[in-house]
Amino acid sequence: MKAFIIKSAIVEETLEVAYRDGSIEDNRFASEYSSVKLYTPYNVVVASAQGKKFDELESIVMKHARTFGVSINVELPEQNFYKGSVSFNNPVDYDDALEIIKKICSELKSKGFGCESIFIIRRSRVKHIVEEYGVEAIEDRWLNELYVYSYAIHAGQLLSTGLNYVFMDKHVDISEDIVEKIQYMLMNQAKARRFNPVYIGPWIVVLKNDAACSLYHEIAHLLEADEPLKIGLNTRIGDGIRIYEDPFYPGPLRRLFDDEVYPAWRRTLIEDGFVVDYLRSRLCVDESKAGNGRGLFTKPKSMYHQLVVKPGDWSLDEAENEFKKIIVVENIVKAETYNGLIRIFPEIAVLKDKERVQPVKSLEVAVPIAQLNKSIIGLGEEIYTRFSYEKNLPIYDVAPLTIIEMRVRS
CATH class of the missing domain: 3.30.2290.10 (PmbA/TldD superfamily)
Incomplete structure (x- = not known):
């Protein structure tokens, strides 16, 4: 043919x-x-x-x-x-x-x-x-x-x-x-009080809700086969992490085929912490398979419909007991990948230590892509979902509470 x-x-x-x-x-x-x-x-x-x-x-x-x-x-x-x-x-x-x-x-x-x-x-x-x-x-x-x-x-x-x-x-x-x-x-x-610049530096950050979903959304951008900048295959990004593009997960975007009419299948992107595959359209199959082509009016883009991260066994209480001080981030203004960093801008974050619980504002949390393996500490039992649009296409994220070391700055 x-x-x-x-x-x-x-x-x-x-x-x-x-x-x-x-x-x-x-x-x-x-x-x-x-x-x-x-x-x-x-x-x-x-x-x-x-x-x-x-x-x-x-x-x-x-x-x-x-x-x-x-x-x-x-x-x-x-x-x-x-x-x-x-x-x-x-x-x-x-x-x-x-x-x-x-x-x-x-x-x-x-x-x-x-x-x-x-x-x-x-x-x-x-x-x-x-x-x-x-x-x-x-x-x-x-x-x-x-x-x-x-x-x-x-x-x-x-x-x-x-x-x-x-x-x-x-x-x-x-x-x-x-x-x-x-x-x-x-x-x-x-x-909320303004984040005191005195506290700029590395923190243990607990990502919940939209913040947790946004971290893995940014990682997924680096797993698109048609992008020039990608995380390399076999790169380790965290102990035991499993990430899938799952068309059969019971979410609003479950499907049986993509915009290229390729039959749906559950693609493992990260297995036991290692990158094992990319999101792929028919134009960038290599030795894998297509299944993630999106866009009816454009050259198909390698994108996910439903990104699912397998939960772990941590709880917020365990994180609070394990670490002397943490910052909890739930809702965000935006997240982006820029200059080798995944950057998350919280709407409000909550600083917690043994003596106080204080909402703070005007801060940013960031992690170098090259240091994800050393930075992700653990995943929680609780999972969160997020529905949004990317390039005018609907996407759905499923991600657990995530405990990660990030650099906090104002």
């Missing part, structure tokens, strides 16, 4: 209802797109448009292949494709969505906090056709996303925070839990 073409028909429907301090918004969108990808051994030529225009798009990609000298006559190895139809998740009832945002904001307002709450119900139906292989694959997926933002004025300063939640197959009343978390985060902001 020489070059082959994947034709994709995409239908998207979005319902967004929002409550913003008494104002109500109800917005609905629907769109239909088509995409044609021409695959050769080393390249992909992509064209897309609104509506169903396969013939027009196919002529465009063939024209571009000729113009740019893309060879379509080189033999390709036999390709593997998923065949069949699958659906994931169910939509939350519209009236339930209204009740959720109303209840959350009512409870936050009763406590003196401002509130914006947004519920988004998305449906995406994608049909792929690969005529050269007689393939037809269909995925129909619903995503139910809740976003809550809250704020307060304290001592002349604006305090603000937010969180999100993804509903799976049924409505669950999580309003009380969300209100408690937001109140806790805002109260910590009110109590």
